[in-house]
Amino acid sequence: MSELVPGGNLALPGGAVTVRVPGPFDVSALITDDGGTVRDDADFVFYNQPSAPGARLGTEGLVVDPRTLRPGATRVTVAVSPTDPGTVLSGLPSPTLHVTDSGGRPVARFTPPRPRQESLLLLAEIYRRGDTWKLRALGQGYADGLAGLARDFGVEVTDEEPAPGVTVQSASRVAAPAGDGPGGFLRAVNSARAGAGSPAVSFDARLAEAARAHARAMAADGRLGVESRDGVSVYQRLVAAGYAYLTVGEHLVSGPRTADEFVAYCLGSEPPRRTLHDPLQVHVGVAHAEGGGDVYWTALWASPLTPDGLARTVADVLDLTNRERVRAGLAPLASDSRLAAAAQGHSADMAVRDFYSHTAPDGSRPWDRAAAAGSTRRTVGENIACGQRTAAEVVQGWMNSPGHRANILKSDFTHLGVGLAGGGRAGTYWTQLFGG
Numbered sequence: 001m002s003e004l005v006p007g008g009n010l011a012l013p014g015g016a017v018t019v020r021v022p023g024p025f026d027v028s029a030l031i032t033d034d035g036g037t038v039r040d041d042a043d044f045v046f047y048n049q050p051s052a053p054g055a056r057l058g059t060e061g062l063v064v065d066p067r068t069l070r071p072g073a074t075r076v077t078v079a080v081s082p083t084d085p086g087t088v089l090s091g092l093p094s095p096t097l098h099v100t101d102s103g104g105r106p107v108a109r110f111t112p113p114r115p116r117q118e119s120l121l122l123l124a125e126i127y128r129r130g131d132t133w134k135l136r137a138l139g140q141g142y143a144d145g146l147a148g149l150a151r152d153f154g155v156e157v158t159d160e161e162p163a164p165g166v167t168v169q170s171a172s173r174v175a176a177p178a179g180d181g182p183g184g185f186l187r188a189v190n191s192a193r194a195g196a197g198s199p200a201v202s203f204d205a206r207l208a209e210a211a212r213a214h215a216r217a218m219a220a221d222g223r224l225g226v227e228s229r230d231g232v233s234v235y236q237r238l239v240a241a242g243y244a245y246l247t248v249g250e251h252l253v254s255g256p257r258t259a260d261e262f263v264a265y266c267l268g269s270e271p272p273r274r275t276l277h278d279p280l281q282v283h284v285g286v287a288h289a290e291g292g293g294d295v296y297w298t299a300l301w302a303s304p305l306t307p308d309g310l311a312r313t314v315a316d317v318l319d320l321t322n323r324e325r326v327r328a329g330l331a332p333l334a335s336d337s338r339l340a341a342a343a344q345g346h347s348a349d350m351a352v353r354d355f356y357s358h359t360a361p362d363g364s365r366p367w368d369r370a371a372a373a374g375s376t377r378r379t380v381g382e383n384i385a386c387g388q389r390t391a392a393e394v395v396q397g398w399m400n401s402p403g404h405r406a407n408i409l410k411s412d413f414t415h416l417g418v419g420l421a422g423g424g425r426a427g428t429y430w431t432q433l434f435g436g
Helices: 145-153 182-195 205-221 234-240 259-266 270-277 307-327 337-353 366-372 391-399 402-408
Strands: 002-004 009-011 017-020 025-032 055-058 061-064 075-082 097-100 106-110 120-129 132-142 245-254 283-291 294-304 380-386 415-424 427-435
Touching: 002 009, 025 055, 025 061, 097 120, 106 132, 132 205, 145 205, 182 259, 182 270, 182 283, 205 234, 205 245, 205 283, 205 294, 234 245, 234 294, 234 415, 245 259, 245 270, 245 307, 245 415, 259 270, 259 283, 259 294, 307 391, 307 402, 307 415, 307 427, 337 366, 337 380, 337 415, 337 427, 366 380, 366 427, 380 391, 380 402, 391 402, 402 427
Parallel strands: 002 106
Antiparallel strands: 009 132, 017 061, 017 097, 025 075, 055 061, 075 120, 097 106, 120 132, 245 294, 283 294, 380 427, 415 427
C-alpha cells in the first residue's frame, strides 16, 4: 500500500476501486473530461444522486470502475465535506482517504494537511493517462464549500434551506460559460482576445486549482513572485494539479478588486497584453486571494502537452537553428533520434529533479547521456536553457550568448537532438544535444 502526499500519484490496478473516508464525512464525486467541467447533472454523484455510469455511492464507500464511465470521461474528482453542513473541517479529525482494489486489498492512503476554515476538500482524483488509470492526491480546500465547487466544475448549486451551511438541491450545467472564474473573467478575456483576432480560451479546473494555490501563497507572503516563500513555483503547482503543458504564461498581479479591473490592467501594457492575446493558449485558470489589505491575482494560460505539439516545437527549434547555420554559410544539421532521446531525458530530469546544469546529480555529462541513448557520435556538445516560452525565444537566447552560439555554428557538428519539458521551478527546460 502507498502512503501518498499532496501531488503524489500512482497507477491503479485494473477494474473497480473503492474509495472510503471514515468518520463524519460525506463523499461526493465529479465526473469530467480533460476540460475539468461536468457535462450535465448526471456527472455529479452525491448523497441525493448516489450513482452515475462507472461511479456509485453505497455503504462500502464510493466505487469507481473506470471501464464503465460515460464516453469521454477521463477524470473522477473525489470531494469530502462534513456530514453536518454547519461544521468546518477544522473541527473534525483530518479526513483520511482509503483506496482498495476489487478484491478489498489496500492500494493507497492519503491524509491531507489538517484543514483550517475549509468546509469542503478535494481529496483525490482518478484520471486517465494513455491506457492507464491513475490516482493523484490533492488536498485542495474550499472555504466557500459547494459554492467554490460550483465555480470550478460548472455545477450549479442552489440553497433552498435556511439552515447554516450549504445544502445541494440540484446540480446542472451552468447556463453561463462553465467555470467563468471570479466576476465574469472568462467573458472579459475572450472579448479582448476576439478584438485581437485570437481564438477564445476555455476555463480549466486544473489551472484554476494551481492559480488558487499560488494566489493564496502570495497573499500569505504579502508579495508577488513566480516562486513563493515555500520554494514552490507557479509552474510546479500547475503540473502538481495534473496539467502537463506545452506552452504557459502567467499574470501575477496585486491591486485590482474585480475581474474587469484585472483584465484592464493586463491590457494596459505590452508584456501582459501579449500574454492575454497569445493565440497559442487554449486554457485559462484564474484565482485571487486577500492578504494584508491587498488582493493578489494569479492567472495561468496554457496549451496542453501533446505528442504532435512536442514534435512541432522540436522541429521548430531545429529549423530555426539551421537558419542560423545557413546564414553563416554552414551546412544544416540533421535530426538524430538518439540525441533527441538523450536531450528530452535531460530536460525532463532537470524539471523533475529541480537542477539546472550540464552535469546531472548522478554525475553524467552530455557525452555520457548521448552514449547511454545509443549514439556513436564522436563529438558531442550541449546547450541548455530554462524559462523561455517558445522555440523562437530559446534559439534567439542561445544566439545572443557567445558560448551557446559557438555550438550552434560549430562546423564539426552534423546532427542535433532537441528536448523540452515544462513544470520545473523555472518553467520550461530546453536542451540541444549536438553530434558530429
